Amino acid sequence: MADQISLKNIGKTYGTKVKTTVLQDVNLTFARGEYVAIIGQSGSGKSTLLNIISTLDRPTSGEIYAEDKNLTELTENELARFRNQTMGFIFQFHYLLPEFSALDNVLIPYWIGAGRKPPPDKVKLAKNLLERVGMADRMYNKSTDISGGQQQRVAIARALVNRPGIILADEPTGSLDSQTTVEVNKLLREINKDFKTTFIIVTHDRHIAAECDRVVEIVDGRIHKDYLTSGLEENKKWQDLAPVYCRESNGDCNTAGMCPSGKETG
Ligand SMILES: Nc1ncnc2c1ncn2[C@@H]1O[C@H](COP(=O)(O)OP(=O)(O)OP(=O)(O)O)[C@@H](O)[C@H]1O
Ligand SMILES: [Mg+2]
Numbered sequence: 001m002a003d004q005i006s007l008k009n010i011g012k013t014y015g016t017k018v019k020t021t022v023l024q025d026v027n028l029t030f031a032r033g034e035y036v037a038i039i040g041q042s043g044s045g046k047s048t049l050l051n052i053i054s055t056l057d058r059p060t061s062g063e064i065y066a067e068d069k070n071l072t073e074l075t076e077n078e079l080a081r082f083r084n085q086t087m088g089f090i091f092q093f094h095y096l097l098p099e100f101s102a103l104d105n106v107l108i109p110y111w112i113g114a115g116r117k118p119p120p121d122k123v124k125l126a127k128n129l130l131e132r133v134g135m136a137d138r139m140y141n142k143s144t145d146i147s148g149g150q151q152q153r154v155a156i157a158r159a160l161v162n163r164p165g166i167i168l169a170d171e172p173t174g175s176l177d178s179q180t181t182v183e184v185n186k187l188l189r190e191i192n193k194d195f196k197t198t199f200i201i202v203t204h205d206r207h208i209a210a211e212c213d214r215v216v217e218i219v220d221g222r223i224h225k226d227y228l229t230s231g232l233e234e235n236k237k238w239q240d241l242a243p244v245y246c247r248e249s250n251g252d253c254n255t256a257g258m259c260p261s262g263k264e265t266g
Contacts, residue, residue: 010062040218088159092174096143149180
């Protein structure tokens with residue numbers, strides 16, 4: 001279990017001849033139970049950062065620590081094991097296996113980690129999780145026979161099956177309609193509260209960002225702002241988010257988050 005993940009002086013550069021620097025001097029610490037949004041314009045480096053936090057991608061410079069363990073020193077196999085035991089993933093597209101039932105899909109991270117058939121207590125846990133995400137009556141349906149919102153619920157249950165301390169989500173509601181977005185967002189928050197799971201959520205949805213406890217804003221691959229939203233007045237919260245979601249904002253977003261210019265981008 002990793003109660004704390006720290007990034008120290010992280011940099012990421014792509015290419016050898018022509019170099020593109022995507023992240024620079026990133027220093028961040030995430031504590032157990034935090035509910036954090038990573039926001040920024042398209043191309044600012046959000047997904048790259050999330051991939052590095054998740055150890056799916058390696059930084060060009062700097063280190064990542066889980067407590068005192070330097071993850072940048074681990075081999076690919078050690079990292080794969082660490083990820084499987086410590087982290088859950090939710091993506092914009094759920095990547096459920098089409099030929100398998102919802103229940104089997106939820107159990108896949110267990111199969112991968114343990115390399116064997118799930119024992120009855122794991123199957124029970126998977127069923128409980130499907131119940132938890134409102135999918136109790138669809139658990140034997142093939143993943144192709146349920147709606148997009150239901151598929152994302154199954155993907156959330158799958159992210160939880162190894163009881164990870166951290167969930168990393170890249171646009172988890174990016175392909176959902178607005179009503180389902182509200183429901184899924186509510187569900188993520190409940191899981192965060194009930195299991196004390198850390199959530200790091202990359203989002204283009206300013207309503208999701210506004211509900212996070214902490215907002216990390218990236219501009220051109222650098223941390224531009226990193227602040228707690230608790231205690232902020234509603235108006236201030238929306239004003240802080242406005243420049244990311246509305247290029248023409250002059251900070252006059254109102255309490256409901258409506259942009260008077262009507263030029264919001266997300
Ligand atoms: N494999 C790669 N090779 C070269 N450049 C890359 C690679 N992956 C990403 N980039 C560049 O890194 C920058 C940041 O990309 P990233 O996907 O992290 O942005 P993002 O903030 O997630 O954007 P979006 O909101 O559109 O998803 C972009 O300019 C992108 O073109
Ligand atoms: Mg992205």
